[in-house]
Amino acid sequence: MNTDQEAILRLKNDAHLQEDRSAWRPTLLNLADADDREELDRLARCGLVHRVYDCLSRQIADLAKTRAAGNMPDDVALAAFQRELTDGMPLERWGRWAFYPWNGNLVHLLPSDLFRELRLNRNRNKLTLAEQDRLARLTVGVAGLSVGNVMALTMAMEGCFGTLKLADFDTLDLSNMNRIRASVWDLGVQKTVLAARQITEINPYAHLVLFQDGLTEDNLDDFLGGETPLDVLVEECDSMHLKIVIRERARQHRIPVVMESSDGSVMDVERFDLEPDRPILHGRIGEVNVEGMSPEALQFDMALRINPISGLTTRMAASLLERGETLSTWPQLASDVVVGGGHVCMAVREIGLGREMKSGRRILDPLALMTDGPREEPKPRASESRLPKPADRDDWRQLRPKMRSVVEAAVMAPSGGNAQPWRFYADGDVLWLAFDRDRSTNLMDRGGRASMLSLGAVAENAELQAKSLGWDTEVKTFPAPDQRHLVASLSFREGSPALDPLQPYIATRHTNRRMLPPAPIPAEKTAALGRAAQERHAEMVWEQDRERLDRWARLLGEVDRLRLLHPRLHRDLVGELRYTPESAAHSRDGIDLQSCGLDANALAGVFLISRPDVSAFLRAENGSRGLTKYGELPVRAAGALGLMVTAGTRPEDWFQAGRAMQRIWLAATAQGLGFQPVGSILFLLEWFEKAEEGFFNHWEAEVAKSIVEEFRNLTADIDGVPAFLFRVFESPQPVEPAHRLPLSKLVRVGSPIGRPLD
Known part of the structure; x- marks a missing residue:
């Protein structure tokens, strides 16, 4: 055996140099524990520890820096942070020492929870x-x-x-x-x-x-x-x-x-x-x-x-x-x-x-x-309606005058974002009301509840108009169980004309977003709205105390801030807006931004926050507190905040709640009150309650949790299901009702039974 062979053989036989080829799990030692200190002494005596890496102080400094959002504390603050973190324990006995048997390395590390926090910090x-x-x-x-x-x-x-x-x-x-x-x-x-x-x-x-x-x-x-x-x-x-x-x-x-x-x-x-x-x-x-x-x-x-x-x-x-x-x-x-x-x-x-x-x-x-080469980034386009535009049909021309009058009154009902998620089938003396889900893509319409409110309002308008024309009306909800898009059937038969005092206000009912100095609402006016709710088995809860109204304003301001910054909520909100009267007149749906009563500064702000890149930047910076004003101002300008409460949560219950909502709104119009829904919280609450499930980023999740908590506090004494939230105020200035889709896009003649929504 030559010298080289002997040297290699000695190295191979040296126990200190042998690696356990199956070892993969490091030994974790806590030197605050006597047994672990003894184990470390044994490893050292056996010569198994080849290298020691102790940069725990650097890890602690790094942790302090990340917790301070990237700003390294000065020496005094860092020393205080270390004392608090280690509870005054000598640094050598704090944390964990990891011994890697396959390479002899001994490394001093943060405890597992802090190690994970710091190691994954840059994931955020x-x-x-x-x-x-x-x-x-x-x-x-x-x-x-x-x-x-x-x-x-x-x-x-x-x-x-x-x-x-x-x-x-x-x-x-x-x-x-x-x-x-x-x-x-x-x-x-x-x-x-x-x-x-x-x-x-x-x-x-x-x-x-x-x-x-x-x-x-x-x-x-x-x-x-x-x-x-x-x-x-x-x-x-x-x-x-x-x-x-x-x-x-x-x-x-x-x-x-x-x-x-x-x-x-x-x-x-x-x-x-x-x-x-x-x-x-x-x-x-x-x-x-x-x-x-x-x-x-x-x-x-x-x-x-x-x-x-x-x-x-x-x-x-x-x-x-x-x-x-x-x-x-x-x-x-x-x-x-x-x-x-x-x-x-x-x-x-x-x-x-x-x-x-x-x-x-x-x-x-x-x-x-x-290898295909660079592609140009798509240029941003002005916001346009995401809603489908069905081809026009002539069916509406076949409607008898009375039926046409009923349908024309029905479509004057309100809907979230003016989406108008409804279709009609006229079959003899029966008018079928269908839910058009293609016009209900907003996250706020979870489970179709917002649409059910709108469809209930449609039915209420239709019955009021039918009565004024001498028709008695029988309304059945979900008349075809195997076709759940058919929400209601309205069967008409000849009777005596009976004018409901609310019927004349169908054509003039509107959303009033003006910001006027708040003034108390007379008790007789709120009582009239309360009676209108009770006629459809709903109840009214009124908020007129300014301190509580301020709490509601702050709450709804935070809701709107999240709506403006969260990508999907932002997309839904911006998709409702029509930026010019011409675009609103062309689409016949959505919200005409120019009719919202905003001053030049507020209007410019809406245009800016409507840009996805602006919204995304603000979101990355943990939001802009200034955006809360869009939700706060309407409540601060309210004479009163009204909350309509119903008994159930089934689709039928939401449909009936929509009928009550429409009567309340018509009663407000009759009383000369400005009326604006402000209840996005009611339709986003379930998303906020799931803040931990990844829908929101970290700061949004905290805001969402605080929103849920405050909403629960504000509604703690309410018995029933909060279904509709609105503000009312004295407003002598009328507002033009929003555009409506033409009947050619909404009405079909014939029975819908066994026929899909077309």
Whole structure:
């Protein structure tokens, strides 16, 4: 044996230099504990600790800086922060020491909760704190740790799981290192161990479960279920047989599956949690005849069923022809694999957060996008109606004069954003009222409740007009149970004319948004509105105390601030606006901004906040308190705030509430009162109550929670369901009613039974 051989042999036999090739879990030591101090002494005596990294003071300073929104405290403030954080404990005994047995490193770190807070701080606000907490409860499985390695690491860096299960039977070869981030001294280490080491070197507190024999018939159900059932499975196995089996079991367990093919960035999502009967791999594999097929031929055939030749990139298709000739297997590039790791992490995150991530195949090829050349950004367009515009029909011309008069009165009813979500079918002496859901796309119309109010108001107008023409009316709600879009039928028969005192005000009823100095509303006028409500089994609650009105103003100001800044709520709100009288006259729906009584400054402000880029900037800056004025001013200019209360929450109840609402509004018109709905809180309350579920960003969630709390306080003594909120004020100046869609877009002749809404 020569000198070199002897030297190498001595190194190999030196116990201090031997690595446990199966070790992957760091030892966490708390030196405030005597046993852990003794364990650290043992590690030092045995020579197992090779390097010590103690930068805890830097971590504490970094934590102080992030909590101060990026402003580093001065030395005095930092020392005070450290004393408070450690409760005066010597720094050496505070926090945790992580010992990594595979490399001998000993690292001093923040405790787990502070470590997580600081490590994931830069995720905000791409991920809100509520979203991060939700992801921290997620259990994800990764089967196959070649391309799966980077997916696991990406999810670990982003904090996309609380528990991660890793499965692979193989060890690292040099040929794997074109796409697996590893060191040459990791050759021969199991891929599960390698991934676990890499993850715990990022986060020593990570909860990992390793399946080092890969997935087998004996352990597959434990991998998918067990003590911590999977919420999402990332499948990146080479075996086509295992791809099928694991999906069959995942479907039984109702676990969604995500897979990314690095060629052309093809990502498959199978939502077995939502579609338990969905065919595996989108039904692509069909029936496989394995008779006479070698395992290699079966693998190749199945691979091409999953990713047909027509979908392969040119180089991958050419490489497949060389497989078994000049190539041992199909090629993979690190750039493709890294991109795929990001795609899979995004998909897991969206599924874990309960966002929409439908089943199906996605082609996400970034190279194709880059080589196509740059694309011009679309230029912003002026806001226009998102509502459909059905073709005109001549049916309305066939209406008898009385029926036409009834319909013309009916369509004068109010609706949220002047969307007019109604259609009519005239069939003899019956007028059918239908809910047009295509005109009800606003988030505020959750469950169609706002539309039911409007449809109830339509029915009230129709009956009032019919009575004035000598028709008795029978109103039936939801007369065709199998056609829920048919909200009501109004059957007419000849009777004696009976003029309701509210009927003459149908044509002049309007929304008055003027801001006039507030004046008390006489008791006889509020009493008249109360009687109108009771005629349709509703009750009125009045707010006239200025202190409580101020509380309502602040509350509704915060509601409008969120509406103006949250992207979807902003889109809905801006979509209601018509910026010029010409656009309002053309569309015949929406709110004519010029008729809102705004002064030049306020009007300019609306135009500015209507721009999505302005709204997005303000939202990123945690909102603009000045935006609350749009909700506050109407209440501060109110003589009184009225809250209509009803008994139930079924669609029928909301329909009846709409009839009461219309009578109240007509009574206000008869009393010479200005009238403006201000009740968006009632229709957004359920969204605010779900502030923790990722709908809002972090500061919006806090505002939403405070809105819910204050609303509950203000309505604590109310017995019933708050259904409609409005302000009234003395207003001698009439306002022009909003535009209405022409009857040619709304009326059809004939029975709607068995006929879809057209």
